[in-house]
Amino acid sequence: MHNSRIVSKVKPLALCISWLFAAFCYFWQTPPAFAHSFSHTSGTMIASIFSFSGKRPANLGVKDGKLQPCPGSPNCVSSQSTDKEHKIEPLQYNSAPAEAFAKLKAVIEKTDNAKIISEKDNYLYAEFTSALMGFVDDVEFYIDEAAGLIQVRSASRLGQSDLGANRTRIETIRTQFNS
Template sequence: MIFAGKQPNNLGVNNGKLAPCPNSPNCVSSQSFDAVHTIAPLTFTSTPEQALTKLKNVVESLPRTKIITQSHDYLYAEFKSALMGFVDDVEFYLDRNANVIQVRSASRLGQSDLGVNRQRIETIRTKLKEV
């Protein structure tokens, strides 16, 4: 795929934090504080384990999605765009201290994503409430 790009080497959780967003506007993160990149974390009322299982099921139900890594408190998936095959890296970190799921969704290539990463997280948030 021409537009897949390379998987970033800064993915994962480091001291309770997901990687910061780059300066480009094609990334959202619940651990960012600037207006361009910030998005609310995912909340849940079930046990953390149930929340992560529900999250995995929702992510797997979305088109052109591949779960790459999963652990007891982390989920990483690649989302591929339909037309050009652009890849977005989407991470979820179960923050047991705050009792939320921190999120980060970022495009590998380009500058603007036309709001796709933000919309994806909001779609996941909506679907989690439906389950």
């Protein structure tokens, strides 16, 4: 009985080692260009398997001076929210709205894993992708000229908790915007 447990644990290990040895032998003799191409293709394939991007929301944008409200889940923050869990302060600017927009856009463009999806006169929408698992968060900015503020909303597409990632992101953007 004791030997059968050892054999059952050794078999998968031996199989794994033999597979790795075969892969090593194959790539050791493979032309470098093919090996390079394969490694980049396989990396992309593995990343896509573990990607949790979700579907881009169709209801984003500004309607009557308001961004979409946060859902009931805690993985969203908004400067226009009234409840404590989702509330975050808007960004403040002391320049012309167009200058503030340009500065904000520059901050977003310099941010790793950020991609600007849409921009209009007073609105900017970007997607932020987590490096490890490919989770996508939708982040919106609305230049509220009447109030002299930039309203913000950052929401995760998937899951319930973001472990504070959306709040941290907005605070990081605020720091960079104010510097």
